[in-house]
Amino acid sequence: MLTRRTWLGALAASPALGLAPRAARAQADYPNHPVAMLVGFAPGGGTDIITRLLAPSLQAKLGQPVTVDNRPGASGTLAAAAVARARPDGYSLVMGTVSTQAVVAPLMRTPPYDQMRDFTPVTLAGTVPLVVLVPASAPYKDLKGLIDYARKNPGKLNYASSGVATQQHLAAEMLSQAAGIEMTHVPYRGTGQVVTDLIAGTLDLAIDTMPSHLPHVRAGTTRALAVTTAERVAALPEVPTVAESGFPGFAITVWYMLLGPAGLPRPIVERWSAAMNEALAEPDIRKRLEEAGFLPGGGSPEDAATLVRQEAERYGALVERAGIRID
Numbered sequence: 001m002l003t004r005r006t007w008l009g010a011l012a013a014s015p016a017l018g019l020a021p022r023a024a025r026a027q028a029d030y031p032n033h034p035v036a037m038l039v040g041f042a043p044g045g046g047t048d049i050i051t052r053l054l055a056p057s058l059q060a061k062l063g064q065p066v067t068v069d070n071r072p073g074a075s076g077t078l079a080a081a082a083v084a085r086a087r088p089d090g091y092s093l094v095m096g097t098v099s100t101q102a103v104v105a106p107l108m109r110t111p112p113y114d115q116m117r118d119f120t121p122v123t124l125a126g127t128v129p130l131v132v133l134v135p136a137s138a139p140y141k142d143l144k145g146l147i148d149y150a151r152k153n154p155g156k157l158n159y160a161s162s163g164v165a166t167q168q169h170l171a172a173e174m175l176s177q178a179a180g181i182e183m184t185h186v187p188y189r190g191t192g193q194v195v196t197d198l199i200a201g202t203l204d205l206a207i208d209t210m211p212s213h214l215p216h217v218r219a220g221t222t223r224a225l226a227v228t229t230a231e232r233v234a235a236l237p238e239v240p241t242v243a244e245s246g247f248p249g250f251a252i253t254v255w256y257m258l259l260g261p262a263g264l265p266r267p268i269v270e271r272w273s274a275a276m277n278e279a280l281a282e283p284d285i286r287k288r289l290e291e292a293g294f295l296p297g298g299g300s301p302e303d304a305a306t307l308v309r310q311e312a313e314r315y316g317a318l319v320e321r322a323g324i325r326i327d
Contacts, residue, residue: 030090030268034065037258038083038094040076041162042190046209046294047076050125050256051095053288057279062271072189075163076100077112080259084113088120088261090268095125096259099166102311106319107165115312120264121304123276124297125256126289128209130171130228132242135201136221143226143245146205150181157183160194160206167254170318171207171228177321178247198222209254210235210293228252235293255297255311257304269301 037055041047051068059066071079080100086092094100101119104111113119132143140146150157161168164187176183186203188194191212197203198213199221206213207228214235216222226242227233230251242250258276260269279285280298289296 028267030271031062031064033091034067035062035090036067036069036092038069038071038079038092040071040073040079040094040097040100042072042192043070044192044195044212045162045190046128046211046254047095047097047256048190049211049292050289050294053285053292054125054276054279057282057285058275061275061278074112075166075187077104080104080119081112083259083261084118086261088263088265090260090264090272093122093258093260093272094119096257097167098255098311098315099163099170101257101259101308103165103170103315103319105312106316116308118262119259119308120262120269120301121308122258122260122264122269122301123273124299124304124307125258125276125280126294126297127253127255128211128294129233129253130167130207131210131213131217131236131239132175132205132207132225132228133198133213133217134205134223134225135198135203136223137201138204138223140225141223143240143242146225147179147181147246150179150183154182155184157204158186159183160186160188160197160203160208162190162194162208163187165319167252168206168208170315171252174250174252174318175207175242175247178250195222214293233293235291255307257297257307259304273301 037051039048039051048070055066055068076097077100080094080096083092083094101115104115140149159172169185191208194206194208195212195216198206199216213222217224224236224239226245227236227239228242228251232241277298280296286296
């Protein structure tokens with residue numbers, strides 16, 4: 001026979017007991033409707049390209065439509081903030097970048113999210129080199145020529161980025177500091193218009209992600225002066241590194257990572273991580289990524305979280321040295 005205390009205890013516990021099975025069932029049949037992968041930049045940029053290359057394979061593995069939702073603005077943080085505020089049910093994720101996930105905290109006095117606490121890192125999608133690019137009509141044929149011109153004409157060269165404190169902006173600041181030059185920063189909302197303006201010759205230079213520009217470099221409509229990796233890249237073997245061009249130790253790359261909101265249940269994290277790793281291991285996917293200039297990623301959620309922590313420390317120091325700030 002139940003005592004009154006036992007009966008009241010069971011009655012008080014029943015709502016919680018009812019919620020747990022429902023949550024477990026929701027995770028067990030996940031996903032049961034379309035999933036959105038948010039991209040914080042306009043179509044045509046590196047973040048958009050790698051997300052769209054992976055989406056069909058992820059859709060096949062998850063058994064539900066995987067849509068790519070471009071939400072450009074605020075250097076990619078609009079999309080990241082939307083996912084930070086989303087329900088942790090696995091139906092809204094973001095393809096974050098080193099800029100959105102490791103640079104926000106030191107950059108802004110009032111960040112739109114906490115880059116360490118408001119996300120669940122899932123898997124590294126890939127990395128890409130940055131390329132120093134100029135119009136095909138530019139008079140300088142190598143990085144030394146560009147630097148010499150910039151030293152003689154302080155502030156005259158306009159360089160593009162996909163937004164304040166993106167990797168493109170940080171790379172240009174690093175080069176300016178190393179070379180002792182002054183250039184004028186022109187932030188864009190995405191890479192697509194940067195490509196158009198470089199080809200037209202209305203922009204002096206950009207230090208931008210390789211996938212967006214590789215077809216145009218190969219076609220001769222723009223010129224690559226250097227790559228920002230420690231070693232030359234297979235896609236552009238004839239292009240020297242910035243380090244080779246007179247700046248030893250210079251190295252900076254861009255990475256792309258899938259993340260969900262904080263509190264994303266472990267079974268859902270593991271489902272996405274497995275799907276990402278399987279997609280990245282497919283020979284056709286790897287070939288397409290490599291031909292586009294990406295180095296395919298992979299690894300565990302723990303690997304992804306470690307990378308975010310390490311890069312936050314590295315770029316936090318760089319932002320402070322460069323004095324970059326958004327109020």
